[in-house]
Amino acid sequence: MSCRLLSADLGTTSLKVMILNGGGQVEGSVSEPVHTYTDGGNHEQKPPEWWQTFRKACRTLQSNGIDLNVDGVVCTGQMEDFIPFKDGRAETAILYSDTRGSRELTKRHLPPDVVTAFTGNDWRATTPLMKWMADEFPEQWDQVLFGSKDYLIYRLTGASVCDPVNGTVTGMMNIHTRAWEEKLWEGSGIFRRQLPRLLEPEETAGYVLKEAASQTGIPAGTPVYCGLGDGGAVTLAASAHAGNDEGYAYAGTTGWTAVPADTLTVSEEGSVFHLAAPQQGRFIKIMPLLNMGNVHQWAVHTWCGGDFEAFEKLIAEPASVSGSLLFIPYLNGERNPVIDEKAKGAFIGIDGQVTQAHMARAVLEGLAFSLKQTFFQAGVTSSTLFLVGGGTKSRAFRQTVADVFQCRVQVSAEQELLASFGAAACGFRAIHKCSWEEAARAVQSVDEEEIIVAPDVSKKEKLERKERLFIEAAGRMRGLFNT
Template sequence: MRCRLLIADLGTSSLKVMIMGGGGQVESSTSEPVLTYTEGKRHEQKPAEWWKSFKKACRTLHNQGTGLDVDAVVCTGQMEDFIPVKDGRADTAILYSDQGGSRRLQNRHLASDAVTAVTGNDWKSTTPLMKWLADEAPEKWERVLFGSKDYLIYCLTGVSVCDPVNGTVTGMMNVHTRTWDEQLWNGTGISYRQLPLLLEPEDIAGYVLKEAAVQTGIPAGTPVCCGLGDGGAVTLAAGFQAGGDSGYAYAGTTGWAAVPADTLAMSKEGSVFHLAAPQKGQFIKIMPLLNMGNVHQWAVHTWCGHGNFEEFEKLAAEPKAMPESLVFIPYLNGERNPIVDEKARGAFIGIDSQVDESHMARAVLEGLAFSLKQVFAQAGLASSSLFLVGGGTKSRALRQIVADVFQCRVQVSAEQERLAMFGAAACGWKAVHECSWEEAGKALRGIDHRDIIVEPDVSKKEILVKKERLFAEAARRMRGIFDV
């Protein structure tokens, strides 16, 4: 099977556009920066700037000699946006990180267990978007979009759509039927006509309009897939690329473990939420960590002045006589798993007179690895390999420590920056060939990614198991200690 695709990934900091050739190879790619406007707790972007950047990216590809005559366009991008549209225009996109909205809708007319049964999550696990809908006067906008990629689709086709992955986090979608559920917003003044059409990721949302064709160079009439939010796209690509269904770990500014699930399973402790998976009848269970790359960056700046990353790598790589009692609890910013404790803070435990900065640097990375392993244990998962993605994978020391703590092979994607785009490509592949997800996955697995493989050091197993127990006990005893 062969198909040629134009794929766009509109994230919070950049727009990436690439052409994937008929055999799955990347013919050409380009990127444009994306600006965020902040004022206090308000975090917004300008949809008009998104569209301008997309048009510029398409012209860049064309000027590079890359034809834009493709079998389909498929997009992915940031989720949990609130993009009000009036008279065909969207002046602002309120981002998921925005905290300026009212919390009035947290007091729902539905009982919390009823909400969970329909959405797969409690209200605290859904986006703040719904909190805006009551206060931002629904009569002032005709329709709303919930993702950056949906705005690109709207500009290309004139059709407003949403995929089930992103639909989950709006708090308005029935996660079982993958349809909007009016009981979830009853009494807010919102109507079905204001909501986008819910489509499956591989469904055709529409076709490139003549005006959009003139502006972008993409031929009029080219099919445009619904695509999916970046969380679902990365999960899809990770599953295909790793060749398994054991989930993956994300080590970015924050972190999470994402595992496939056939049923919803809420946790009594910690913060666990679910997304509808790209595949019908399946879910993605997400266990977030507030502390990951942000803690790594703090450590780099603390011990290696001016943020010298390579210097920190050398410092933490293999210090001599690493104390068996030294552990670091990385809760600098509170934590959400394995317990929810907003007031939690970090701590070094087991410091003696032999501890130096190299020991402390390595303890920080071990603490992050222990924390990551806890969320996988929380999900009841153990595997002979771990697929690791995110900016934190640039650290050789962290990659090795994760492999040693998990005592399993760590696979790091060579396509970190484009992983979501490969997930989106699977949607386009499935749409063009009307094939199964498995067949689309086989096509993507055939691409030579040359991933990084890190094997665990079995000689460290015994000591790290002891330190992991110490870590877990210390973290348990610190629960609630900062409530005073």
């Protein structure tokens, strides 16, 4: 089975567009930066700029000799956006990280247990934003989209759609029926006609319009599939790359552990979030971490002036192994296993022998300990950990995770395109009517070998002792800075 697909991943920091054939061969790929406009707690991007960037990426592929006459287009991208439309135009996208409307979290019109029964989760950011916009600026929007990839679909086809993965995070979708649940927004000033159609990831959203074809070079009439939010796309690709259904760890700006599941699980300790999986009747259980690559980057700037390679060398120094020094990485509050938005970071166990190298090493160990705690929450046990995200670029971090987990760490050699591979699986499934497993395996890249990192077993005993101390110390951070 074969086909050619154009797969686009519109993330928070970049847009990646690639042409992939059904044999897992990447014929060409382009990455373009995406700009975020910040003002205090306001975090926005400009949808028209998304479209300009997409057009540029498509034309670059063409200029590189890549034919855009494909069997289908499928997109993924950042989730939990609020993209208001007025008279068919969208000028701004309010991102998931935007804090406006957060006060509406306390204005539920349904008891929390009723909300959880419908959604599998508590309220999240998008619904409060919609309520805030409905109350404060009702004249500024008449329709809404929830994901960056859905804006690309709208510009390509004129269709307004959403997938169940991203639908989950709106707080307005019934996670069991995968349909909008009006009871969740009843009386809020939001109307059903303002919401996009919910489609399964492999369903056809529409076909490339003549105007879009002239701007992008993609032939008019090319099918465009609904695709899915990046959380679902990465999970789909990670499961296929790892060759198992046991979950994976994500180490980006923030972090998470994600595990495919057949049932919903409400956690009493820590924050567990559920997404509807691409497969109907299944879910993705996510244990999020607020501190990961953002803390790593802070450490690189603090000790090495932003020089990534210098930080890697600092950690590799022989004297950088300390048996007592701990770092609690809660620089931005935390959600797992300590739920405390006011939590702070801390070095513990400093003595006169501690050097910068010790502290740098302790930062990465603290991040790895946090990640391992989420795996315990998820009940995951595996001899190999599949690790994804920008943090995998660090050799030191990969090795630290392997040493802390005391298992092999597997990293995709084509890390930057992982979400694009997951999205492409939707198009492959649509064209060939195959199972999700077959589709995900079919679009795996065959160009590069996976990176495998083995643990240093000589560090096992020392790191286990430090981990026990870390768990005790981290637990004591809860509520410490609330006064």
